[in-house]
Amino acid sequence: MEGLFTGSPRIKRWKQLRFRLVVAGVFISILPLLLLGAYHLNLVGRWQEKAIGEQNRVAAEAVANDIHNLTVQQEGFLQAFSLRYGKELLEMPSREAEGILYSLLRLSPYLEEVSVFDLKGKELARASRRHLVVPGEQRPLSDRELMEKVRRGERYYGPVEIEEDGRPLFSLAVPLWDLSREWPVGGLKAKVSLKGVMDTITMLHTRQQGGTIYLVDSRGRLIGHQDFSLVLRQLDVRNSPAVREFLQGKEPPTRYVSYDGQEVLGVVIPLRDLGWGIIIEYPVSWAMAPVRTAAWHLLALLAVVVALLLLLNSYLSWHFSKPIEELGRAALEVARGNFVEVNLMSGVGELASLQETFNYMSRELKEKARMEALVRQADKLAAVGRLAAGVAHEINNPLAIVSAYTEDFLDRLEEGGTSSFKEGEWKAYLTAVSRQVARCTSIIRKLLDFARPAPGVREWVKVDEVVQEIASLMDYTIKKKGIELALELEGGLRVYADRLQLEQVLLNLLTNAVEAIEKEGKICIKAAKKGQEIKISVIDTGRGIPPENLEKIFEPFFTTKPVGQGTGLGLSICYGIVQDLGGRMVVESSPGQGTTVKVYLPARQRGDMDEEAESSSCSG
Amino acid sequence: MLLVALKVWIYKERSPYLSKRVGVLLANATRISKLEGLKAGLAELGYMEGRNIIYLIKNAEGDWERVYSSALELVAEGPDVLVAGGRLEAQALAEVAQKKPVPIVFMGAASVKDGWRLPCMTGVDNFHTELAAKRLEFLVRLLPFIRYVVVLVDPRVVPGIQSLPSLKQAASQLGLSLEIVSVSSIEELKQTLSVLELKRPDALLLTSSFLLEEGEAIRLIGRTAKSLGWPVMGVNVADAEAGLLAAYGCPFADQGRQAARLVNKILEGQDPAAIPIETPDRLELVVNLDTARSLGLKLHPDDLKFVDRIIVGNEGGGVVYGEPQN
Numbered sequence: 001m002e003g004l005f006t007g008s009p010r011i012k013r014w015k016q017l018r019f020r021l022v023v024a025g026v027f028i029s030i031l032p033l034l035l036l037g038a039y040h041l042n043l044v045g046r047w048q049e050k051a052i053g054e055q056n057r058v059a060a061e062a063v064a065n066d067i068h069n070l071t072v073q074q075e076g077f078l079q080a081f082s083l084r085y086g087k088e089l090l091e092m093p094s095r096e097a098e099g100i101l102y103s104l105l106r107l108s109p110y111l112e113e114v115s116v117f118d119l120k121g122k123e124l125a126r127a128s129r130r131h132l133v134v135p136g137e138q139r140p141l142s143d144r145e146l147m148e149k150v151r152r153g154e155r156y157y158g159p160v161e162i163e164e165d166g167r168p169l170f171s172l173a174v175p176l177w178d179l180s181r182e183w184p185v186g187g188l189k190a191k192v193s194l195k196g197v198m199d200t201i202t203m204l205h206t207r208q209q210g211g212t213i214y215l216v217d218s219r220g221r222l223i224g225h226q227d228f229s230l231v232l233r234q235l236d237v238r239n240s241p242a243v244r245e246f247l248q249g250k251e252p253p254t255r256y257v258s259y260d261g262q263e264v265l266g267v268v269i270p271l272r273d274l275g276w277g278i279i280i281e282y283p284v285s286w287a288m289a290p291v292r293t294a295a296w297h298l299l300a301l302l303a304v305v306v307a308l309l310l311l312l313n314s315y316l317s318w319h320f321s322k323p324i325e326e327l328g329r330a331a332l333e334v335a336r337g338n339f340v341e342v343n344l345m346s347g348v349g350e351l352a353s354l355q356e357t358f359n360y361m362s363r364e365l366k367e368k369a370r371m372e373a374l375v376r377q378a379d380k381l382a383a384v385g386r387l388a389a390g391v392a393h394e395i396n397n398p399l400a401i402v403s404a405y406t407e408d409f410l411d412r413l414e415e416g417g418t419s420s421f422k423e424g425e426w427k428a429y430l431t432a433v434s435r436q437v438a439r440c441t442s443i444i445r446k447l448l449d450f451a452r453p454a455p456g457v458r459e460w461v462k463v464d465e466v467v468q469e470i471a472s473l474m475d476y477t478i479k480k481k482g483i484e485l486a487l488e489l490e491g492g493l494r495v496y497a498d499r500l501q502l503e504q505v506l507l508n509l510l511t512n513a514v515e516a517i518e519k520e521g522k523i524c525i526k527a528a529k530k531g532q533e534i535k536i537s538v539i540d541t542g543r544g545i546p547p548e549n550l551e552k553i554f555e556p557f558f559t560t561k562p563v564g565q566g567t568g569l570g571l572s573i574c575y576g577i578v579q580d581l582g583g584r585m586v587v588e589s590s591p592g593q594g595t596t597v598k599v600y601l602p603a604r605q606r607g608d609m610d611e612e613a614e615s616s617s618c619s620g
Numbered sequence: 621m622l623l624v625a626l627k628v629w630i631y632k633e634r635s636p637y638l639s640k641r642v643g644v645l646l647a648n649a650t651r652i653s654k655l656e657g658l659k660a661g662l663a664e665l666g667y668m669e670g671r672n673i674i675y676l677i678k679n680a681e682g683d684w685e686r687v688y689s690s691a692l693e694l695v696a697e698g699p700d701v702l703v704a705g706g707r708l709e710a711q712a713l714a715e716v717a718q719k720k721p722v723p724i725v726f727m728g729a730a731s732v733k734d735g736w737r738l739p740c741m742t743g744v745d746n747f748h749t750e751l752a753a754k755r756l757e758f759l760v761r762l763l764p765f766i767r768y769v770v771v772l773v774d775p776r777v778v779p780g781i782q783s784l785p786s787l788k789q790a791a792s793q794l795g796l797s798l799e800i801v802s803v804s805s806i807e808e809l810k811q812t813l814s815v816l817e818l819k820r821p822d823a824l825l826l827t828s829s830f831l832l833e834e835g836e837a838i839r840l841i842g843r844t845a846k847s848l849g850w851p852v853m854g855v856n857v858a859d860a861e862a863g864l865l866a867a868y869g870c871p872f873a874d875q876g877r878q879a880a881r882l883v884n885k886i887l888e889g890q891d892p893a894a895i896p897i898e899t900p901d902r903l904e905l906v907v908n909l910d911t912a913r914s915l916g917l918k919l920h921p922d923d924l925k926f927v928d929r930i931i932v933g934n935e936g937g938g939v940v941y942g943e944p945q946n
Contacts, residue, residue: 099761102926109902127926129903132753132786134793135761165745165899199901229885232896 021317037298056267097125113191150187166232168223198224218275246277339366398436464489509538516542545589643699648682651705654727657873661880691716723892728875730779739893748828752783753790766822774829860906870900
C-alpha cells in the first residue's frame, strides 16, 4: 500500500511478483527433473552394483575354472606318466627315472619339482628346476597324509608352502599303479608354482581391468595376486571381510572395505578340492564411475535447463507482471484523483476483463467525484442560504448605520445648509459611512469566497484561524439562539489541507451543533494535538442523536430534519473531505446529553508537507 | 566447444612432458636383449616409446670405467626411474644417485640377498649364484663321462665368488674334481686358457661375471674350447646361443620383461622399498647341438629329454670358431 501511495518502487526485488514467478517457475520445472534424475541414478547405481556383482561372480567362476583346469592339467601330466611308466619308474635306475622326471618338467612350466617315491615313503628319483639333484640320491618323504592317500590310491593336493624366495608352491601327488594287480605301488609328487598359475590367469583375464583377482588358501594366506609383489611380501589379507567370511564358510557381503582400505564390490568363489578361495574385487569408485558420469551429465543438463528456464520464465514473468504493474500505477493515479484508464495490450481473457473492469471503475469513480463536487457545491449553496439570515443581519447593521448617518447628514444639510457642519464633521460622516460599507464588502466577499467553487489547493492552514473565521460567520445565529460559544484552541496547530474544504467541514459541524440546540445551550470547539494527529472537537449540549440514527449519520441524504430544511449530505461530505485529508471522524452522542464530533487530521511534519506540496505541484 | 578445444590443445602441448622418462644403463651390448625385453614388457603394459615413455639409454660397451661415467650422465638427465642391466650397473647407479635418490630397477642381478640392496632399489634376481650347482648337475647329466671340471671365476665379482661354496659341495656330491681358476681380464683369460690346455679338463664351467659374459671373452673361450675339445657350460642362455655347449638360466629378454612389471609399479607411484625382489619366472636349459657336433660329442636323444631348447644349425648366430680375434 505504501508503494501505491508514494508511487515509488520500494518493493524489494525478492518480494516482487516477477522474481517470485521466475523462482517458482524454475523450482517447479527443476524439482521433477531432479527427483526423477535422483531416482533414476539411484536405480542405475543399484543395477550397476548388481551387474558388477554378477559380472564378478561370472569372472570369479571363470577364474576358478581356469585354476581348476590348470591344476587338473598338472595332475593329468602326473597321471599320464603314472599310467605310462607305472611301477617301472620305481624299478628303473634312478638316473633313467630322473631323465623321465626332467622330461615331465619340460611339459609344464608350472611344475617346479617332480619326484617318484615308493610306498615306504622313500623318494627314489627327483627332478628340480632350481635345486641340485644328485643322481641316485634317495630321501625320505615326511608328509604322512600324502602317503596315506597314495596308499589308498587317491590323489593328493597338499597345502601351500612358501619357498625361500617367497614363491608359493603347492604339492600334488598321484599314485603309481601296478597295472597287473591294480593297486598302488608308489607315487609321483610334484610341486606346482602358483606364480606361474596366477600369471596365466592374469593374462587370460586381462579384461578384468579395474578389478583385482587374488587367491587365498584355506588359512587365509595370500597365495596368488595379480600384483605378485604382494604375495612375495606375504601381505595379510585376512582383515578383508571376504576372506574372513570365506574362512568361516559364510557368504561374504557384496560390498565391503577390503584389506587395502578401499571400498569394493567383491565376490568369493571357493575352489573345488583345493580349499582355496578366488576373490575378485572391484573398487566401488571404479564400478560406479558410469553412474557418477551420469550424475555429472544430469547436473550439466539441469544447469542448461535452469539457464533456459530462467530466460523463459523471465520473459513470461515480465509478460504477465507488466500489466499488473501498469494496473498498479494506474490505481495509484486513480487514488491521487487522476482517473486514468489503462490499455494493457493483452489479449489474455482475464487481463482483458480486468482492464475492462478497471477502466469501468475509473470512469465510475470519475463520475462519482464529479457528482461529489457538485453535491459539495450544492451543499455550500445550501449553507449560503442558511447563512443568508445571519449575513442579512450582518449587512443590515452597517447599512442601518450608513442610513442613520446619511439621514442625519441630509437632515442637517436641509436644516442649516453646509454651514451647519463644523469643520471636520463632513469627513467624520463620510468616514463612518465608508467604514460600514467596507464592513459590508468584507462580509459579502467572505460569503462569495465560501460559495464560489474553487479547485482544491492544499496549503498550510492554521486551525485556530479557520475555526475563528467560521465562528464569526455563525456569530449572528449563535447569538440569536442564545448559545454560548467557547473556543479552546491550542495555538500554532497547522494542517495541510484545502482551506475551503476545512472551512466547509467546520461550518457543517458548527451548523449541525447550532441546529441541535433548541434554545440556549453551549457549544465548545476544541483543537489540540494528540500524538501524530490534530483533534478538532465540536461539542454541543443539544438534543443528541438516537443510537439507531448514529450509525447512519454519514450516509448520504440521511437527515432527521423536515423536508426542505436539509439535504442529508452535510456529514457525508464532511466524512469524504476528512478521509481525503487522510483523517477520520468519530461521533459520540446520547439523546438529551448532546453530541461530540471529533475530527482527527494528520499532524504532519513540515518537511513532509513541503515534499507533498512539491509532489502535488509537480504532478500538475 | 571452446573448452574442449582448449583441453585438447593443452593436452597436446603438455603430452611430451607427461611422458615417463626411463634411464637405462647397460654394461655391454650383450645386455641389449634385456632392454628389448623391458621395452616389450612395458609396451604390453601400455607404455609406447615416443608416445608416453622415453628411454634414455647409456651403453658402456664393456668398459668397466665407462659404466660409472655413463651412470653419472644418466642420473644428471633426471629420469623418473633408472633401470640397470645388471648388478654392476645397479651398483654404479646407486653410488651416483646417492645424493638424489632415484628408484632403481635391475633387470637381472645375482646374489641380491646379502644386504646389497638399497631402499630405492628393486628388481629381478637372476639366480645366477643359486643356479651354479644346478649348472654343474646339468653338465654331468649331459656328459656323464666328465670328472674334472674347471670353474672360471672373476674375483672382482661377488656373486661369482659366492657361488663357489655351493659349487664345491655339488662337485663333491656329484663325484667331480673341481678346479677354481680366477680371471679378471681378457689377457688373464688367454693365459689361463693356455695353462688349462696342459691340464686337459673334461669341461669348463663359467660363473656370473661381467667379463665372462662379454662377447670377446665368450668368443675366446669358444674358440679355445672347440680347438681343445672342451665342453663349456655358460651362465646365460645367450652364452649357448653364442656358441658354448650349454647354458642354464633366465633368458635376458625374460629378465627385461619381468623387470618391466616392477618399473611399471614404480611409474605408478609405488615405493621401490615396498616391492620385493623377484626371482626369475622362467629358467631355460639350452644346448647348442652344433657346438656338441663340433666338439665330437654324441648326445643321445634320451640325454636331451630334459633340455628346454636345442640350438641346431647355428640358430643363435653364435661364434664361428677360428675367427681371427679382433
